[in-house]
Amino acid sequence: MPPVATPWRARLAVAAEPWLYLSPSLILIALVMLLPLVIGISYAFQAISLMNPFDSGWIGLQNFSTLMDDAKFWKSLKNTFHWTLASVVLQFLLGLGLALLLNRGFHGRKLVQALVFLPWAVPTFLSALTWSWLFNPVIGPIPHWLAAVGILSEPYNILSDPDTALWGPIIANVWFGIPFFAITLLAALQSIPNDLYEAAAIDGASAWQCFVKITLPFLAPMILITVMLRAIWVANFADLIFVMTGGGPANSTQILSTYIFTTAFRKLDFGYASAIAVVLLLLLLAYAALLLRLRKSLKMVDS
């Protein structure tokens, strides 16, 4: 029997079949992620302010040029870097130290491991309130301790001093974020075979050399991925600052995400808020791309 040319409808059906199977999730992703993203980005090129409902419409790049001259934006950008860098670095270092401690055998390790996870489980709103009270010299002990060891000249509230205010939320954030690093790095540590350390001990390596030459190379992929994730979360993480300082005093604790929030929901200027959000998105994308390339160029350890 001579081969019959497949009719175009049959061929279309074959081509469409996988897409039809995928369609429920594709439609869902499009509706809840892509569509809002596109609309949000389009806002950045419009004037949409509920305070000026009649003065709306497409304005091209005007939001962005306003942004260039906005001192508050530049200050927030600088604070975002400061906030993210200090929070992630301290969370990582302390988390790594904690993971190394938890990786040693001692009595009650299981219990300590469970307790370590606790800050992560406390609602951020609650920890923010508690920390702002701890920093308040009227009810909290921290200013008195800091004054006693000579870090503060007198027990005042560091949250009310523009020079030190950002450190309040950073400390709260470090306390909150350590468990994340401790738990993920502990899991990675436990996957390192013990005979490598024994081989290294016979090869003459000291504890520090074992750490630098075996532990760190093994942890490197995990460190990179957790630092990347954490940095993106922290950069977007407005809750602690919003509750503890509300961005003040004098915008000294304003970061981009709190600035976006106040612009959108206090000043009700959605166009301008979207423009800031687009800038933040681009910065984070560039950062993620950089880290992913770094990860690729690193020689990955066989797991």
Next chain:
Amino acid sequence: MARIDIDSLYKRFGAETVINDVNLSFEEGDFIVLVGPSGCGKSTLLRMIAGLESISAGEIRMDGKRMNELPPRDRDIAMVFQSYALYPHMDVARNMGFSMEIQGRPEEEKRSKIEQAAEVLGLNRLLQRLPRALSGGQRQRVAMGRAIVRDPSAFLFDEPLSNLDAALRVEMRLEIARLHQQLGTTMVYVTHDQVEALTLADRIVVLDGGVVQQVGTPMELYESPANLFVARFIGSPTMNLMDIKVLAQPLGEQAFLSEASQLGIRPEHLTPVDAGEGHLQGRVEVVERLGADSFIYAQVPGAGRLLCRSKGNTSLKPGVPLGLHLDLPHLHGFDEQGQSLRHA
């Protein structure tokens, strides 16, 4: 090269005694094999010599110097692990040179030593590879290279061949024997495989339940096992064992028979003869022909299944009745406690 002395050594984990009053002396340049079933304490003993396991009581000396408190790196030993324990993120050259990297030795010295060791083991072409890109046998060679590079006074091997397939195991066994001849360094080798023990060792230490059962050259262990455990463990196929009652009548008065409770005879000292002759009567169960040898499994009433090993081919067929002749000078007698009567 080092002489190793072990004096009344104990290792306890909680209430469990894993090494129980072990006394051993290894001469300089000896190839010592520690052999025993799994859980007998052989690896623990090796790790105590390496310094990876603490000592509960007793003393380990190298060249007369007490080692108990020294960390592994100060003992001048090299160890090859069962898992090879290669550093997965370092290439072959760096794996082999890691001990020199730690000591901060100059680059040229490192390179020449690594190349020398690679030459000995045939690894020259693989120096830039990562361990994951190597075959099992190649990884094994790298692990040995890492040990050789250090030029230690003793090598410790912890079941180094157990992860290799049969053919490769024979090849690497020869390699290790050649290495010992070439270097002449003291080697302590742990295995559960008695063939490895017999072929490699100058002296074998048989361990069971943390207690030394017997120490001797391979032929001493083969020809005069100290007890039932060693008799069963050393030799393949294993020694035939039977109750004394089976042989009391056909043998008559042998010097040690009165005290013996069990008798043992190796398959090559049991000869099939015509039915009605010899010491025992039975029936052929299975015949295995291996070319150079034939294994004849015979069912003997009261004694169960006995194995004869005879040279060349045999005309015996399953089901045929046969007699078995015992080569009496090679008969082993064991008392109630399983101790060899001749050995004592």
